[in-house]
Amino acid sequence: MTLTDTEQFTVRRSSAEQSCAGLLPAVLPPAGHFIGGTFVPGSSTRLIDVVDPTTEQVIASVQAGTASDVDVAVEAAVAAQKSWGATTPKERSEVLSLIANIIEANREAFEIIESANTGKPRMVAEDDVSSTIDTFRFMAGASRTLTSMAGGDYATGHTSVILREPVGVVGVITPWNYPLLMAAWKIAPILAAGNSIVLKPSEQTPLSTLKLAELVAGRIPDGILNVVTGQGRTVGQRLAEHPDIALIALTGSVVSGQAVAETAGRSVKRVHLELGGKAPVVVFPDADVRAAAAGVRNAGFWNAGQDCGAACRVLVHESVAEEFTEHLVREVGTLVVGAPDGGDDVEIGPMISRPHFERVKESLAEAKAAGLQVAIGGSALEGTGYFIEPTVISNVPAGAHIATHEIFGPVVTVESFSSTEEAITRANESPYGLSASVWTRDSSLSLSVPKQLDFGTVWVNSHLVLACEVPWGGFKGSGYGRDLSLYALDDYSRTKHVMINHSA
Numbered sequence: 001m002t003l004t005d006t007e008q009f010t011v012r013r014s015s016a017e018q019s020c021a022g023l024l025p026a027v028l029p030p031a032g033h034f035i036g037g038t039f040v041p042g043s044s045t046r047l048i049d050v051v052d053p054t055t056e057q058v059i060a061s062v063q064a065g066t067a068s069d070v071d072v073a074v075e076a077a078v079a080a081q082k083s084w085g086a087t088t089p090k091e092r093s094e095v096l097s098l099i100a101n102i103i104e105a106n107r108e109a110f111e112i113i114e115s116a117n118t119g120k121p122r123m124v125a126e127d128d129v130s131s132t133i134d135t136f137r138f139m140a141g142a143s144r145t146l147t148s149m150a151g152g153d154y155a156t157g158h159t160s161v162i163l164r165e166p167v168g169v170v171g172v173i174t175p176w177n178y179p180l181l182m183a184a185w186k187i188a189p190i191l192a193a194g195n196s197i198v199l200k201p202s203e204q205t206p207l208s209t210l211k212l213a214e215l216v217a218g219r220i221p222d223g224i225l226n227v228v229t230g231q232g233r234t235v236g237q238r239l240a241e242h243p244d245i246a247l248i249a250l251t252g253s254v255v256s257g258q259a260v261a262e263t264a265g266r267s268v269k270r271v272h273l274e275l276g277g278k279a280p281v282v283v284f285p286d287a288d289v290r291a292a293a294a295g296v297r298n299a300g301f302w303n304a305g306q307d308c309g310a311a312c313r314v315l316v317h318e319s320v321a322e323e324f325t326e327h328l329v330r331e332v333g334t335l336v337v338g339a340p341d342g343g344d345d346v347e348i349g350p351m352i353s354r355p356h357f358e359r360v361k362e363s364l365a366e367a368k369a370a371g372l373q374v375a376i377g378g379s380a381l382e383g384t385g386y387f388i389e390p391t392v393i394s395n396v397p398a399g400a401h402i403a404t405h406e407i408f409g410p411v412v413t414v415e416s417f418s419s420t421e422e423a424i425t426r427a428n429e430s431p432y433g434l435s436a437s438v439w440t441r442d443s444s445l446s447l448s449v450p451k452q453l454d455f456g457t458v459w460v461n462s463h464l465v466l467a468c469e470v471p472w473g474g475f476k477g478s479g480y481g482r483d484l485s486l487y488a489l490d491d492y493s494r495t496k497h498v499m500i501n502h503s504a
């Protein structure tokens with residue numbers, strides 16, 4: 001089945017009065033870096049334009065930060081960390097709960113900012129804000145329940161005590177796909193563990209992080225959370241090299257992760273990397289094929305596929321490949337593309353920027369040039385905004401470029417396999433190792449296959465379901481370190497062994 005009619009999808013526009021862009025001026029945060037609890041001008045007069053990808057209009061400008069802006073922020077973070085690190089888990093928990101309450105009380109402002117800055121549909125923005133609040137609430141509780149190895153007499157005449165300590169100042173670099181949520185995934189555990197932060201949001205989407213800074217200013221201890229806006233190669237680079245930063249955490253592309261790890265290595269800084277993904281979806285012949293197709297519709301196209309865990313690479317058994325593809329094409333045909341306020345049923349927004357839009361278009365052109373079969377979608381949409389049709393490319397041969405590199409757009413590829421061993425080998429033949437899913441009703445396969453897959457998260461009969469209690473992070477090219485769960489608290493603290501000699 002193919003539905004390549006270019007009229008399949010159109011962009012549902014919103015009226016000017018309803019649009020996020022119209023509501024935005026009232027909720028925009030102050031410009032400037034947020035250092036030591038207040039907004040301050042940067043050392044350079046250079047600005048970075050922030051663009052709404054739906055309208056292609058500049059909606060704000062932020063400071064192009066410099067290395068010396070980072071240095072000032074680190075100084076504030078070092079000063080603040082001393083007393084913050086000495087607070088009790090209960091006190092830190094109260095601050096995190098307060099941040100959750102502040103976000104909840106201002107959720108409309110965050111949703112407007114996030115939709116205007118990224119073009120994401122309101123349903124996605126609402127989910128982002130809810131998950132952000134839950135992240136702070138979870139870490140507020142989790143920070144009070146830490147456990148470690150039991151203290152005890154492990155050497156004769158000596159008692160050992162194991163301490164979990166903050167690491168100090170943590171540098172954080174966030175991406176543009178979930179600007180507020182990815183910041184929360186770092187800020188909550190890092191503060192919970194007693195560290196202070198200097199955070200650089202993506203230069204493309206700094207507004208919701210600055211809004212958070214504006215709203216918490218004066219209500220949380222000054223200097224524990226600092227925000228310096230700017231480019232990766234200046235602000236990000238300085239965070240990675242600064243001698244007073246103990247750990248650098250980045251969520252972003254593999255290339256940025258490599259640059260940060262290389263720089264951080266010079267000062268033997270700890271590194272935490274959440275990088276790209278290309279999640280395989282392995283559909284066995286006994287699976288509920290209809291449910292698998294519906295799962296890919298939701299998990300492959302959420303946030304217009306701009307998700308590191310997106311269900312973007314289907315490997316389906318040859319005996320059900322045609323049936324699966326038919327269901328998937330039908331499912332994808334129901335997706336509504338549009339502006340954030342184009343209606344409650346809009347599920348697909350634009351690509352984040354013109355360069356990214358061009359990259360996704362190039363991937364589609366390359367697939368077409370290689371003679372691959374576009375089952376639905378396959379083109380950019382006419383008019384203003386960086387919209388791409390939800391796309392399914394079927395009958396993709398093993399090793400095809402489109403099925404191995406991260407497209408980060410609303411594009412799902414379908415390959416087929418003939419044996420379980422082949423499915424596992426092909427799924428693992430990826431430079432990435434972030435997440436995967438397995439679709440089967442066979443209880444034996446539901447455990448044996450996940451155990452053989454080289455991915456940090458493997459769902460069975462599901463995909464892209466996250467919870468704060470469980471870890472998120474990758475293997476191989478997808479990086480190392482874990483977000484969410486108690487594992488994140490572990491990552492952002494250090495272990496100290498104190499041994500006391502009884503006879504002294």
Ligand code: NAD
Nearest residue numbers: 174175176202232236237252253256259274275276277308
């Ligand atoms: P990106 O790597 O272009 O940018 C991410 C951040 O890194 C930005 O703040 C950027 O300014 C900064 N940066 C870029 N070069 C740098 C350098 N040399 N030194 C220091 N900082 C630098 O990524 P993006 O385009 O914003 O986000 C998309 C990527 O993020 C995708 O690959 C996606 O898979 C990944 N991602 C991963 C996860 C995860 O949990 N694993 C979550 C979201 C996004």
